[in-house]
Amino acid sequence: MAMTNESFSSGGQPVSLEVFLPASSGKRPAVLILHGSFDLLPQYRADIVSFAETLVEAGIAATMPHYFESTKADPDIGVLKLIPEKRPA
Template sequence: MGRKVLVEQYEPGDRGKHPALILLHGSAGVLFPGLDLRKRARSLAREGYAVFIPHYFDRTGHVMVRPSMVHENLSTWTGTVQDCVTYVSARPNVDAKRIGLTGHSLGGYLALATAARDQRVKVVIEASGAFENYGINGCRRLSFCTAPKTKRFRSRRLNKSKRP
């Protein structure tokens, strides 16, 4: 798909297969001072996760992007995140049946967009993802479109919370 992408890896201390989390930065790239992805990755690795931070902007040659640049690059970045899922699932220390995505802002959007298309992603943690103008799976607004994994999670949670 073009340029190579740097993927930072943070390994748990013990041997064996571990669940994996792919951390996705927002539109400020990995430079955003208020969200230290590397610190978060080290902490998650200590908790037993294999953690990966793909520099998905590398694929398009950006360091950070303005909102006007997002739409034209979304499909490339989503494809890059899927490439990262492929890379992570092949790592010897990763349990390929337990791969998750987490992202902030643009990274949150990409996490949900990727999970909606890729069955290998089992969990998504999204914070401040941008939906209003972009949509997922061709939908204009999140309120009219829910990714299948979110529907399953919500229905399980609602069923557990019902009183007899």
């Protein structure tokens, strides 16, 4: 499995994007993996990355954006209150 770090802009803010690719080349399906309200904190990261690993084993690419970077939200359950305000970003 190859993993690369990319980035894109959202609301004028840079956002990191982890891309997980199967070893085979050519066209392949891709899945967007979205973390929950606790972001990719160390105690949750391995579980979330395991979704990408399983997809890659099946020949499916996976991408995982660090979308809290665009809103500067702190990961915790309180981030749920920010959804209506931050949804456009």
